[in-house]
Amino acid sequence: MTLFLLVVIRAGKRPNSQERAVDKGAAPEESIAQAQQTIVDSFQCLGNWMARYEYLIDLGRSLPDFPEKWRTEANRLHGCQAQVWMVSELRDYKLFFQARSDSAIVTGLLALLMQVYSGRLPQEILSHPPDFLRAIELEQHLSPNRANGLFHMMERIRLEAQGALDAEAAKAKP
Incomplete structure (x- = not known):
C-alpha cells in the first residue's frame, strides 16, 4: 500500500482515503526506518508547502474514528495549543496508539506519528527518534505553538513506551 501511495503522489495526484494505508490496529509491515523514509519520499514528491499542508489534512481525515468517550482530561495532551487526545493499548507486547485533535493540521501531524510508531515494540519506539520530521523540514514550517505541541505529542509516545x-x-521481578 505504501508503494502505491508513492506512485500516486509521483503521478501528481494526492491520494484519497481509499488509496492510503490506515492503521486499523494491525501491526505495520514496514520497519520504523522504512516508515520514516516513506514519509520523507511522500513529502519530497509533493513539492510546495501548500500541497504538503493539504496532504497533512488528508492524512488526518484518514485516521480511524476516535470515540467521544476517549476525549477525556486523562487522555488530553497538555502543552499543545490545540486540543489533542491520545490513547494507547499494549497488545502482544506492541503499543497501538490512536489520537485526534480539534485542529485539522494537528490531526495530520498525529497521523504521521501513528504511521511511524503505532503497532511497534516499546523498545523500537524508544530507539528511533522522529528523524523524518527534520528531513521533511516540518518543524521549520510550523508555528512555534504547533512545534511545541508536536514535541509534546512525541514525548507522550515515548512516555507510553x-x-x-x-x-x-x-512483572519479571520475583
Missing part, C-alpha cells in the same frame, strides 16, 4: 517497558520489567 517507557511505561510499557517498566511494567514488563516489574
Whole structure:
C-alpha cells in the first residue's frame, strides 16, 4: 500500500482515503526506518508547502474514528495549543496508539506519528527518534505553538513506551 501511495503522489495526484494505508490496529509491515523514509519520499514528491499542508489534512481525515468517550482530561495532551487526545493499548507486547485533535493540521501531524510508531515494540519506539520530521523540514514550517505541541505529542509516545517497558520489567521481578 505504501508503494502505491508513492506512485500516486509521483503521478501528481494526492491520494484519497481509499488509496492510503490506515492503521486499523494491525501491526505495520514496514520497519520504523522504512516508515520514516516513506514519509520523507511522500513529502519530497509533493513539492510546495501548500500541497504538503493539504496532504497533512488528508492524512488526518484518514485516521480511524476516535470515540467521544476517549476525549477525556486523562487522555488530553497538555502543552499543545490545540486540543489533542491520545490513547494507547499494549497488545502482544506492541503499543497501538490512536489520537485526534480539534485542529485539522494537528490531526495530520498525529497521523504521521501513528504511521511511524503505532503497532511497534516499546523498545523500537524508544530507539528511533522522529528523524523524518527534520528531513521533511516540518518543524521549520510550523508555528512555534504547533512545534511545541508536536514535541509534546512525541514525548507522550515515548512516555507510553517507557511505561510499557517498566511494567514488563516489574512483572519479571520475583
